[in-house]
Amino acid sequence: MEAIKNMNGTLWIFAIILICLVLAQSFLFLRLAMRFNRKHKLVSDEEVKEAVSTGAVAAIGPSVNSIVIALSLIAMVGSATTFMRCGVIGAPGWELLMANIASSTAGVTLGGEGFTEAIFTFAIFCMVLGSAPYFLNTMIMLKPLDNMVEKSKAKKAKVSFMPYLSNSAMFGLLGYSVMSNLNSISSVAAVLASGVAYALFDKLAKKLDNSMLGSFSMAVAMIFGMLFGQIVKMMTPAA
Amino acid sequence: MNEKNTAVQTPEEDYRIGFMPKVHRIGRLTMAVAFVLSFLPVAYFYVVKGYQVPISMYISGAIGVASIGVGMWISEPEAYWPVLGSAGTYIAYLSGNVGGMRFPVATAVQKNANADITTPKGQVITIIGIVASVVANLVILLAIVLAGNWILSILPEAVLSAFGFCVISMMGSMMVMNVSTRGGLKSLPGQLPYIIFGVVMWYICNKVLTSLMAWGMALAVGGAVLIGYFKYRRDLAKAEAGDK
Numbered sequence: 277m278e279a280i281k282n283m284n285g286t287l288w289i290f291a292i293i294l295i296c297l298v299l300a301q302s303f304l305f306l307r308l309a310m311r312f313n314r315k316h317k318l319v320s321d322e323e324v325k326e327a328v329s330t331g332a333v334a335a336i337g338p339s340v341n342s343i344v345i346a347l348s349l350i351a352m353v354g355s356a357t358t359f360m361r362c363g364v365i366g367a368p369g370w371e372l373l374m375a376n377i378a379s380s381t382a383g384v385t386l387g388g389e390g391f392t393e394a395i396f397t398f399a400i401f402c403m404v405l406g407s408a409p410y411f412l413n414t415m416i417m418l419k420p421l422d423n424m425v426e427k428s429k430a431k432k433a434k435v436s437f438m439p440y441l442s443n444s445a446m447f448g449l450l451g452y453s454v455m456s457n458l459n460s461i462s463s464v465a466a467v468l469a470s471g472v473a474y475a476l477f478d479k480l481a482k483k484l485d486n487s488m489l490g491s492f493s494m495a496v497a498m499i500f501g502m503l504f505g506q507i508v509k510m511m512t513p514a515a
Numbered sequence: 516m517n518e519k520n521t522a523v524q525t526p527e528e529d530y531r532i533g534f535m536p537k538v539h540r541i542g543r544l545t546m547a548v549a550f551v552l553s554f555l556p557v558a559y560f561y562v563v564k565g566y567q568v569p570i571s572m573y574i575s576g577a578i579g580v581a582s583i584g585v586g587m588w589i590s591e592p593e594a595y596w597p598v599l600g601s602a603g604t605y606i607a608y609l610s611g612n613v614g615g616m617r618f619p620v621a622t623a624v625q626k627n628a629n630a631d632i633t634t635p636k637g638q639v640i641t642i643i644g645i646v647a648s649v650v651a652n653l654v655i656l657l658a659i660v661l662a663g664n665w666i667l668s669i670l671p672e673a674v675l676s677a678f679g680f681c682v683i684s685m686m687g688s689m690m691v692m693n694v695s696t697r698g699g700l701k702s703l704p705g706q707l708p709y710i711i712f713g714v715v716m717w718y719i720c721n722k723v724l725t726s727l728m729a730w731g732m733a734l735a736v737g738g739a740v741l742i743g744y745f746k747y748r749r750d751l752a753k754a755e756a757g758d759k
Contacts, residue, residue, distance in 0.1 A: 451713020
């Protein structure tokens with residue numbers, strides 16, 4: 277633990293630098309989008325407000341969900357590293373896995389006996405390496421992908437490929453993502469409850485013609501899903 | 516006509532010529548800086564402070580990390596890109612929490628604004644929504660890091676455990692949301708092949724050929740898009756035949 281305590285202060289400086297970069301990037305994209313919008317008036321102020329509240333509300337659930345893993349990560353690598361690694365790509369679970377690879381390579385326990393400054397540095401290296409190649413991927417791949425889309429848009433065909441691309445990608449991804457999060461009876465209850473709650477709440481919002489209400493549909497559905505999942509979990513005997 | 520808009524007229528043209536190149540300029544620049552900056556603490560402690568373990572340990576650690584990560588590094592951003600768009604993908608892969616947070620946010624804001632990601636409006640609204648989630652996430656994360664133990668102590672165990680269902684609940688509502696925005700229940704038979712393909716691909720990559728696990732998501736999306744392409748060719752042929 278000594279090593280982590282000694283390095284935590286310095287690491288906070290690096291953490292703050294990286295978080296500033298995340299915020300700067302977000303700011304640059306936001307400014308670009310807002311300027312473009314001011315020029316062409318594509319999105320109304322109302323819609324901007326809705327998008328902000330949808331984004332902010334949707335961040336709460338997953339952030340709170342990761343609290344337990346985040347805290348165990350703090351116990352093992354300190355507060356600064358946890359903030360740095362979870363604020364910049366990576367989620368607590370992934371970082372924990374990477375830190376574990378490092379410690380088992382070094383033959384010590386995370387934050388335990390023999391976890392020296394040198395091994396801590398090595399653990400940070402493994403966590404950074406766990407996500408850094410994603411940066412390279414996006415730098416190399418995204419522009420060519422966009423060029424492909426623009427090319428197919430420019431072709432004046434009778435039928436556009438775009439809706440096919442977005443439908444197939446979305447539903448393929450959803451089918452896969454639902455399966456990877458479906459691991460118990462209670463999670464089945466959660467997915468069904470949230471689906472039904474979403475359908476009903478969305479209908480209600482449409483009936484009342486209240487689009488602000490509509491932007492909370494997902495949050496409401498999530499609460500119902502969590503509620504039913506937890507009820508079923510408490511009713512089924514622990515395996 | 517507005518006289519100021521002499522050079523570039525339509526939003527679509529400006530989107531293609533002005534907006535998208537800027538997206539990639541910002542994206543590539545910030546990702547390059549992020550790549551260097553994220554290794555900076557390691558370099559500092561290793562070189563300046565001299566906290567060194569043998570290079571051989573670094574190499575074997577890197578191999579361990581790469582063996583788990585490489586499939587995802589290569590394929591995962593491309594699987595989310597058709598939903599997040601380029602700007603969204605740059606932001607998501609710098610700030611993290613792609614599947615559980617940015618993906619649901621992008622889907623929800625596009626649905627509320629009734630705009631697809633391939634349209635200028637869809638891009639603008641997605642950027643706004645994702646940026647809001649980034650800021651909210653950082654604020655909550657900071658609170659957790661500084662006061663996590665206290666938060667844990669005031670939340671009942673049942674509430675904490677319920678949060679374990681939050682991602683799957685998001686997926687459930689997203690499924691319904693997408694069916695309702697993409698043509699409603701009557702369109703479901705048309706979408707089912709994609710969903711089923713995703714489910715089957717998950718099963719194959721996670722239960723049968725587990726060595727494919729890291730590639731699963733990209734295979735699911737890639738295969739579904741291929742099915743979509745065949746459907747498109749069929750409908751296109753039909754539409755052209757109808758003309759004659």
